[in-house]
Amino acid sequence: MLGRKFQKFIKDIIDRTLFLQMASALGVLWLLFSVALFMAEQGAEGSSIRSLGDAMYWGIAALSTAGIADSPISGLSKLIGGTWIIVGSVMFFGIIVSTVTAYFMRPVQRPTDQLVESIETSLEELDQLSVEELDLLKENVDALIEHMEDIKSRRQ
Numbered sequence: 001m002l003g004r005k006f007q008k009f010i011k012d013i014i015d016r017t018l019f020l021q022m023a024s025a026l027g028v029l030w031l032l033f034s035v036a037l038f039m040a041e042q043g044a045e046g047s048s049i050r051s052l053g054d055a056m057y058w059g060i061a062a063l064s065t066a067g068i069a070d071s072p073i074s075g076l077s078k079l080i081g082g083t084w085i086i087v088g089s090v091m092f093f094g095i096i097v098s099t100v101t102a103y104f105m106r107p108v109q110r111p112t113d114q115l116v117e118s119i120e121t122s123l124e125e126l127d128q129l130s131v132e133e134l135d136l137l138k139e140n141v142d143a144l145i146e147h148m149e150d151i152k153s154r155r156q
Contacts, residue, residue, distance in 0.1 A: 017102040022095040026088065033084035034059040040077035047073045063088040
């Protein structure tokens with residue numbers, strides 16, 4: 001039961017927020033900044049970033065604000081690294097805040113949106129409904145169709 005609710009929660013987040021798109025953008029930026037940092041640090045004397053893996057690790061450590069990664073040596077890599085820390089942190093925390101806000105603001109949506117969402121949920125779980133629930137759903141859908149036809153006929 002808890003697993004199903006958790007799956008619905010995750011599905012709601014993915015369907016109703018920009019979490020997936022923003023997390024993907026953050027991942028792409030992490031890779032780009034890591035490659036840029038690696039290229040800027042190549043040949044810098046005393047640099048601890050000797051491979052792309054080292055640069056990628058630095059990018060994760062810098063984003064997590066753990067402060068456990070070695071600092072870049074060259075001026076260009078410091079600029080790249082500092083930009084990544086600011087952009088990455090703003091995006092990371094922005095993703096969290098915007099996802100939570102979007103998810104919990106859903107109950108404030110228009111009643112018609114809630115009706116459509118309720119119907120969508122019922123249709124997704126159609127095979128789990130009892131005969132009585134299916135009958136009730138049919139009655140409601142029939143009433144909705146009748147209401148729509150009435151509205152259309154009044155507009156004509």
